[in-house]
Amino acid sequence: QKEVEQNSGPLSVPEGAIASLNCTYSDRGSQSFFWYRQYSGKSPELIMFIYSNGDKEDGRFTAQLNKASQYVSLLIRDSQPSDSATYLCAVRATGANSKLTFGKGITLSVRP
Amino acid sequence: DGGITQSPKYLFRKEGQNVTLSCEQNLNHDAMYWYRQDPGQGLRLIYYSQIVNDFQKGDIAEGYSVSREKKESFPLTVTSAQKNPTAFYLCASSMWASGSTDTQYFGPGTRLTVL
Numbered sequence: 129q130k131e132v133e134q135n136s137g138p139l140s141v142p143e144g145a146i147a148s149l150n151c152t153y154s155d156r157g158s159q160s161f162f163w164y165r166q167y168s169g170k171s172p173e174l175i176m177f178i179y180s181n182g183d184k185e186d187g188r189f190t191a192q193l194n195k196a197s198q199y200v201s202l203l204i205r206d207s208q209p210s211d212s213a214t215y216l217c218a219v220r221a222t223g224a225n226s227k228l229t230f231g232k233g234i235t236l237s238v239r240p
Numbered sequence: 241d242g243g244i245t246q247s248p249k250y251l252f253r254k255e256g257q258n259v260t261l262s263c264e265q266n267l268n269h270d271a272m273y274w275y276r277q278d279p280g281q282g283l284r285l286i287y288y289s290q291i292v293n294d295f296q297k298g299d300i301a302e303g304y305s306v307s308r309e310k311k312e313s314f315p316l317t318v319t320s321a322q323k324n325p326t327a328f329y330l331c332a333s334s335m336w337a338s339g340s341t342d343t344q345y346f347g348p349g350t351r352l353t354v355l
Binding site for chain 1: 284288330342345347348349
């Protein structure tokens with residue numbers, strides 16, 4: 129059973145702080161990693177994807193991947209109240225015909 | 241205006257009824273997916289389709305059926321055999337690119353409630 133685990137929330141940070149969202153996965157053959165943001169009552173929207181070990185930056189967002197530790201994280205710098213949402217980690221393994229396995233998500237609250 | 245549309249936004253079903261949820265995309269994507277989301281849970285895959293006239297069961301296909309007669313459309317029927325259908329249903333699509341680059345994009349969702 130391929131599993132994707134996200135550390136339990138909710139996570140609360142003050143405005144302007146760095147929010148760190150973590151995700152671990154069980155299938156060592158996983159190749160692609162995605163972060164989606166989901167506002168309450170809405171559908172998920174893609175924030176970032178990462179395939180290679182290391183960091184990938186896009187504006188205030190940085191995805192970090194460590195395949196040896198089977199760990200992927202999302203850092204949000206200068207957190208804003210508009211970042212308050214649930215963040216879903218999704219993983220696709222090699223040969224999985226593009227199917228994604230999702231974590232349960234972690235809810236982030238940014239306090240003004 | 242490209243994107244994925246789902247209808248209706250809200251749907252109410254009586255016990256024993258079949259209902260069909262619509263999903264249409266104009267992104268020229270080959271692959272389409274149906275997920276179910278329950279409160280506090282991640283997304284679980286119901287069915288997916290890589291090409292027209294072909295589809296595969298996901299992790300929780302029991303009580304659901306799909307068709308893929310057109311590239312743009314992938315309707316989901318929730319049958320009376322689905323014992324706990326109240327959930328948020330999400331349709332997604334992707335190009336089905338080879339390798340690791342394929343990315344799924346989601347429609348706005350349909351919230352189904354059984355009365």
